[in-house]
Amino acid sequence: MLVTGGAGFIGSHTVDLLMSLGCKVSVLDNLSTGYMANLAQWDADPRFAFVGGDITKDLAEPLAAAVAKFGPIQRIAHFAAQTAVPVSMDDPVTDIEVNLAGTARILEYARRNKVAKVFFASSSAVYDDDAPVPVSEDSTARPASPYGIDKLAVEIYLDYYTRLYGLKFTALRFMNVYGPRQDPSSWYSGVISIFLDRAVAGDQITIFDDGEQTRDFVYVTDVANAVVTSLFSPKPDGAIINIGTGVEVTINEITRTILALAQSRSVVKYEPARPGDIRRSVTTMDRATALLAFTPKVDLREGLDHTLAWVRAQKSSAA
Numbered sequence: 211m212l213v214t215g216g217a218g219f220i221g222s223h224t225v226d227l228l229m230s231l232g233c234k235v236s237v238l239d240n241l242s243t244g245y246m247a248n249l250a251q252w253d254a255d256p257r258f259a260f261v262g263g264d265i266t267k268d269l270a271e272p273l274a275a276a277v278a279k280f281g282p283i284q285r286i287a288h289f290a291a292q293t294a295v296p297v298s299m300d301d302p303v304t305d306i307e308v309n310l311a312g313t314a315r316i317l318e319y320a321r322r323n324k325v326a327k328v329f330f331a332s333s334s335a336v337y338d339d340d341a342p343v344p345v346s347e348d349s350t351a352r353p354a355s356p357y358g359i360d361k362l363a364v365e366i367y368l369d370y371y372t373r374l375y376g377l378k379f380t381a382l383r384f385m386n387v388y389g390p391r392q393d394p395s396s397w398y399s400g401v402i403s404i405f406l407d408r409a410v411a412g413d414q415i416t417i418f419d420d421g422e423q424t425r426d427f428v429y430v431t432d433v434a435n436a437v438v439t440s441l442f443s444p445k446p447d448g449a450i451i452n453i454g455t456g457v458e459v460t461i462n463e464i465t466r467t468i469l470a471l472a473q474s475r476s477v478v479k480y481e482p483a484r485p486g487d488i489r490r491s492v493t494t495m496d497r498a499t500a501l502l503a504f505t506p507k508v509d510l511r512e513g514l515d516h517t518l519a520w521v522r523a524q525k526s527s528a529a
């Protein structure tokens with residue numbers, strides 16, 4: 211099993227689940243936004259190998275290292291990516307190099323080496339800004355960013371590889387994923403990671419727009435479960451599936467919950483809407499239920515509790 215981007219937020223939780231299921235896991239990651247600390251728990255495990263590698267460069271060496279360690283790669287979970295929508299708008303060329311050309315490198319390896327299944331981390335950013343609510347997989351894909359365009363382009367490549375070479379894949383379009391290990395340190399980080407970080411520090415929280423915009427927040431271990439089911443079950447072969455909870459939450463609600471949970475006195479300030487922000491986002495659950503038997507196990511309250519505990523632990527170990 212190869213996990214690209216396995217030192218990152220969702221990738222490392224997927225590694226945790228695969229390792230706990232007894233798999234042998236190689237992680238390919240250039241540590242541009244991931245951290246070895248996310249994998250420290252597996253360092254000494256003989257079923258785990260970190261092979262380095264950068265998907266924008268030749269991968270012969272790291273992939274050969276993975277094969278030398280555990281034999282031919284049967285399955286690939288592909289997370290390695292440039293993950294920030296605003297960064298892709300500033301620099302579409304780099305987004306193409308990493309998210310599209312880098313992925314093509316993984317797909318070429320998969321077909322030449324007869325990899326049994328590829329999982330691809332896609333995004334709800336492929337949908338039109340004013341897609342219907344809730345959004346289903348049949349809604350028009352008309353991305354509002356280079357990031358969304360490149361994710362959609364990969365989905366089209368996956369279909370092409372299936373038709374030409376019989377490659378088996380599943381692509382999951384993630385809604386707003388949150389949980390421990392999500393890095394709050396940049397302005398384009400996930401809203402929950404930023405707000406929990408500010409709330410614990412007692413710093414000001416900034417809500418863009420009127421806070422009545424909505425999102426579908428899905429906890430990272432639920433996402434990892436969906437990924438692992440995709441990798442091992444034949445049912446979602448060739449499918450593109452939204453992964454969320456089907457629950458629509460306003461930014462105002464999430465802010466109130468976070469402030470109460472953290473017992474924080476952070477001041478909340480409102481600023482104009484961010485350009486390109488969508489107003490409402492929530493997914494239908496039908497396809498995820500039918501093809502992955504997916505039901506989220508961690509509700510928002512419990513997920514926030516876990517994430518808050520992690521934020522506090524991070525802050526106390528940094529102090």
Ligand code: UD1
Nearest residue numbers: 333334335386398399400401404416417418423461484487
């Ligand atoms: C998220 C994903 C993106 C994905 C998209 C698909 C993250 C970091 N981004 O973008 O990769 O393609 O969903 O729908 O998970 N907000 C504030 N204050 C802040 C930060 C954010 O009010 O300090 C608001 C934003 O204006 C937005 C909402 O919170 O309305 C969510 O923002 P964010 O967490 O950045 O995610 P998305 O923009 O939905």
